Amino acid sequence: MPTLSGSDVRRIAALARLELTDAEVERLTGELAAILDYAAQVQRVDVPADLRIEESTPFEGAPGAPGRLRDDEPMPSLPRAAVLDDAPGANTAAGFFTVPRVLGS
């Protein structure tokens, strides 16, 4: 079982775009170590050779064969104005989402 350090927690947090305080890092290091240690028991179980990973799909074999993609045909979607109504800082007149500066200082 891998042991977890504070720098591991910071690395994972960066992947998830979470900024953690020092107190959060300290607390999560202990909590995640306990949870992952508990979860590591899955690694001790043998998996039969004939097992297919698709068998884990909850709707495998269901009537109507769900999970297939529909034909890619254009059809109406939500009205742009209704969607932009919810968007923080949207430029509704121009019909855009907006974000702060991406490049440069």
Add this chain to the structure above:
Amino acid sequence: MTTDPPTSATPPLTACEIRAAIASGRSSATQVCRETLDAIARVDPALHAFLHVDREGALARAAELDRNPPSDAPLLGVPVALKDNICTKALPTSAGSRLLEQYRPPYDATVVSRLHAAGAIVIGKTNMDEFAMGSSTEHSAFGPTFNPWARDRVPGGSSGGSAAAVSAGLVPLALGSDTGGSVRQPAALCGVVGIKPTYGRVSRYGLIAFASSLDQISPFARTSEDAALVLRVISGQDACDATTSSAPPIDAGAGDFSTLDGIRVGVPRHLLDGIEDDVRVRFDAALAELAGAGARLVDVELRHAPLAVPVYYLVGNAEASSNLARYDGVRYGFRANADRVADMYYDTRAAFGAEVKRRIMIGTYVLSAGYWDAFYLKAQALRALIRRDYAAAFSAVDVIATPTSPTTAFRIGERLDDPLRMYLSDVFTVPANLAGLPAISFPCGEGTSGLPVGVQLTGRAFEDALLLRVARTIETRSDWFTHRPPVRA
């Protein structure tokens, strides 16, 4: 705690009774709606089951139903509460999170459209653990919900507001979502019926995603007949959710509810170590009642079920970390002010609560390079083995009985500092989500503490109706479904 509000002696009406009273002219949608709103105003301050109540919208809808009653309206004038992760055009949909506190979805979830078409009145939105992550409703950003049976106790979770609202008689029906037991466990802890349908029975379109391969919208009711009624309305294929099945809607309204002759009930006794005494006593009473109705009890083994909780927390949190990546402040919800886009992401996501951050971290870890094989893929393989165990067991039995929860309602605050212990609340409920199977929880009396206990029956895929039939047969033989909590309408 303040003193308990006054309670009435007459039992609240069921959905079937409300529909009949309105259809016959003995009542009206408006009258039922006013009484419901009054009951919520009187009782909910003691429970905090609701986050939003749509007084004006509900009354306007009731008046419209009274003016122009639709011809085929199985839920005519029936007030329904919705967990606040089910999108409603007319009402906020916060998912119990600061990130969506101001969110007004531009569309209704498919279940909401179907409820409307059936004549139901959406009365309000109920409290929940943030993004449905929790087993107690204490992880709501807007404060906990209190259990109507004892207000120092949690109602369970994550759909605790919906469970408490139905238990207290504020509404006859409510919808929640069940990812690892989030409807069945609060149903048990609040003494009501909760049924998670087979995966793919009910559209997830408009349900705010937690773990997409596990989530299923699921109803609460006080009677199995009401649960059957609402399931028939909301189940069935939906073009907006590719995982819905073409199987016809769940029809459990009619049938023989006098006997369980020929029904084989499997009991996995090897899983029952460590349950509370109160739960064991009531579970044994439920088994005796099933046997008394003619069912045959058979020992079964679910070999990999003891691994269901770790498998669930690996698979579920992997999916959660992926689903919650969308909360970046760009398209909807909360946005933190920042000069640069990267800072906006971090500052916006700082608004997640502690439990949500914890789960995103676990999910990101198990999907990260170097750990994906050992954790995520291994958990998926075990998920497949858990499905195989059920397939083998269901060659010998028709349903499998366990307690719904290993304990009765625990005290508010008791497990907040021990996430792993909180996760173990889900030991009996997560296997059905992992296997995609239908499972119902219904009341089987109270323990010595006076708190309700639920029994869970799990069935074969698409045999949802059999679970409702068994529950209704027990309902006709016992008075368990009629027990009411001290805090009630």
